[in-house]
Each structure stands twice: as C-alpha cells, then as structure tokens.
Amino acid sequence: MDAICKCKNIDKKELERTVAEQPDAETIERLSTFFSVFGDGTRLKILYYLSRHELCVADLASLVQMGQSAVSHQLRNLRLNRLVKVRKEGTTSYYSLDDEHVQSIFEVALEHINEEQR
Numbered sequence: 001m002d003a004i005c006k007c008k009n010i011d012k013k014e015l016e017r018t019v020a021e022q023p024d025a026e027t028i029e030r031l032s033t034f035f036s037v038f039g040d041g042t043r044l045k046i047l048y049y050l051s052r053h054e055l056c057v058a059d060l061a062s063l064v065q066m067g068q069s070a071v072s073h074q075l076r077n078l079r080l081n082r083l084v085k086v087r088k089e090g091t092t093s094y095y096s097l098d099d100e101h102v103q104s105i106f107e108v109a110l111e112h113i114n115e116e117q118r
Helices: 012-020 025-037 041-052 057-064 068-080 100-116
Strands: 084-089 092-097
Touching (some): 041 057, 041 068, 041 092, 041 100, 057 068, 057 092, 068 084, 092 100
Antiparallel strands (some): 084 092
8 A cells, every 4th residue: 555646635544445345356357257248249239139129049140130150159158148148938039138237237338438429
C-alpha cells in the first residue's frame, strides 16, 4: 500500500477496504473468460436473436447466414459459458438466453454502444 500515490484524496481505510473486497484470482479469470465470449461477432448476432426469441439451430443458421454445424459450435461455446440454454421438444432443440442476467448484460452493452454513436 505504500507505493500508492499520495496525491489522491482517498481515505486510507477506504482504499484498504476496496483492495480487500477485490475478487480473487479465480473469479477474475472466470470474468475474463465470460467477457471474451462476447468478443465474437457471430456469437453476438446469436445472442441478439436469442434476446428476441427462442430459436432452433436451423433458424439461427438462416439468420446469421452460416451452416448449422458452425452455429452449433458457437451455441456449444455459449452453453458452456452459461449464456444460453437448450430446451428439447421431440427431436428439435430450442435455444434461449440462459437467464435475465444475460438479457440485461446484452441490453446494457447495446445501449452503451448506441449511446457512443450519438
């Protein structure tokens, strides 16, 4: 703590509490992995469409103009990172966002990006 800049008007106790509350290394790594999933345009398109409707792989493939196997690969990545979930109905699998947190993250990020363009 001694190497911290002394010109800041941050209370030493507040600074110590902030450092103590920092997420542990494993949590930081999980956050990094989580956010890296958003770094792919195809996955973002898939998330956008799933933020609007529950869809099957064939519908998603048509919407993102890719083959079903490529879309399935992306969906697997999204499932492993708990961004989407799957529901089976007979032989068809339907995908949707995993929960309202994913919906919120996507909407807030989109709102932020759109705000920058104004």
